[in-house]
Amino acid sequence: MSLKLGVPSKGRLMEKTFDWFAERGVRLALAGGEREYAGRVDGIDGIELVLLSAGEIPRELAAGRIHLGVTGTDLIREKLGQWEQRVEELAELGFGHADLIIAVPQAWVDVDTMDDLDAAAAAFRAEHGFRLRIATKYHRLVREYLRDCGVADYQLVDSQGATEGTVKNETAEAVADITSTGDTLRANHLKILSDGLILRSSATLYRARNAEMTGEERAALAALQERLGL
Ligand SMILES: Nc1ncnc2c1ncn2[C@@H]1O[C@H](COP(=O)(O)OP(=O)(O)OP(=O)(O)O)[C@@H](O)[C@H]1O
Ligand SMILES: O=P(O)(O)OC[C@H]1O[C@H](OP(=O)(O)OP(=O)(O)O)[C@H](O)[C@@H]1O
Structure with missing residues (x-):
């Protein structure tokens, strides 16, 4: 199984999220055309891209269906009661203010x-x-x-x-x-x-605190964090 990274599927956050990862050597790409919500991750192994509405990323993180997710601080705090117990802030991405x-x-x-x-x-x-x-x-x-x-x-x-x-x-x-x-x-x-x-x-990269992880997924997370300098 791969480590699942949830990223906004459209709108103002998507392109800048792709750029932020690309600047750190991790290429996120849409698999099909612009309208197909399937993606891939190049430049690092064991990570699966999941394209989601920015507003749904908090719920998916809390449910442990994705391990990592990019969305706005506002959406995390609005949608998740006691958000600190459910997600960890890994990095502020410097856009989406x-x-x-x-x-x-x-x-x-x-x-x-x-x-x-x-x-x-x-x-x-x-x-x-x-x-x-x-x-x-x-x-x-x-x-x-x-x-x-x-x-x-x-x-x-x-x-x-x-x-x-x-x-x-x-x-x-x-x-x-x-x-x-x-x-x-x-x-x-x-x-x-x-x-x-x-x-x-602002746009922030979060880690789901309660998502189960295999050994392989843990290794992928460690490799990604190292690559991103986190
Ligand atoms: N005018 C704005 N400038 C910068 N950021 C904004 C602005 N409006 C909303 N945002 C931020 O963009 C993020 C996503 O906003 P929004 O909920 O509107 O999603 P969306 O891009 O319409 O996508 P979706 O409807 O699929 O969730 C939120 O974190 C929000 O704070
Ligand atoms: O301060 P400004 O730069 O004018 O931006 C503010 C607007 O941007 C967002 O709306 P969005 O474009 O997401 O449309 P919405 O009304 O459908 O939420 C927000 O809800 C405001 O309406």
């Missing part, structure tokens, strides 16, 4: 901090009879952060994409989402709260 933040409409001139949001949330509930809605796909991380900040009068509404549009569409009053350039927030007339940074995320 993005911040998970809380943002409100620019027009809310009196709301600049989490404390202001707390006050606005209480006032919102009194006025409208329902809790202020925050749209996000990062339910675990946002709940934890709001709890730590003492904000309680809110409800999360699930948004799996185009989250910044929910305010304009009147399905939420605030958003918690990933940003890198800030362009999407600005285009949607939203501003980040001054203490609204929940997490700084």
Whole structure:
């Protein structure tokens, strides 16, 4: 059996992950055409490439179906409770930088901090009879952060994409989402709260702590770590 390395199958992380490994003498390649999710690893023996959605890599690591995986810090921390017990961070790869933040409409001139949001949330509930809605796909991380900040009068509404549009569409009053350039927030007339940074995320190589390994797979892991300088 080979050591299984899970890598994002498309999108912003895939190409840069391929480059990062190539710079260290390990060539990851798609086996078929661009659309075929099968891959190979050249330059080192005993490693199998598994192409997966970035969002599924945390679960596959936790289940031990892959031994190593590249994905964003945000996705690991969101999808895995007690993530430190389930995966080990082997290397930050130096790309895929993005911040998970809380943002409100620019027009809310009196709301600049989490404390202001707390006050606005209480006032919102009194006025409208329902809790202020925050749209996000990062339910675990946002709940934890709001709890730590003492904000309680809110409800999360699930948004799996185009989250910044929910305010304009009147399905939420605030958003918690990933940003890198800030362009999407600005285009949607939203501003980040001054203490609204929940997490700084970047692409990271993880090892599954609980994946079973044969002697051969252990040897492949040791060889790969040596090659990658880890
Ligand atoms: N604008 C951005 N700039 C940089 N990194 C980003 C940005 N948006 C998301 N990311 C990061 O990219 C990673 C993958 O994001 P996302 O969940 O959107 O996956 P995807 O590329 O759409 O692929 P899939 O839908 O197959 O999981 C996440 O770790 C996220 O932090
Ligand atoms: O700060 P910026 O550089 O503008 O980037 C932020 C945007 O990028 C991501 O969306 P993505 O492109 O993954 O699309 P999505 O809305 O489908 O998640 C994220 O959810 C923001 O919407």
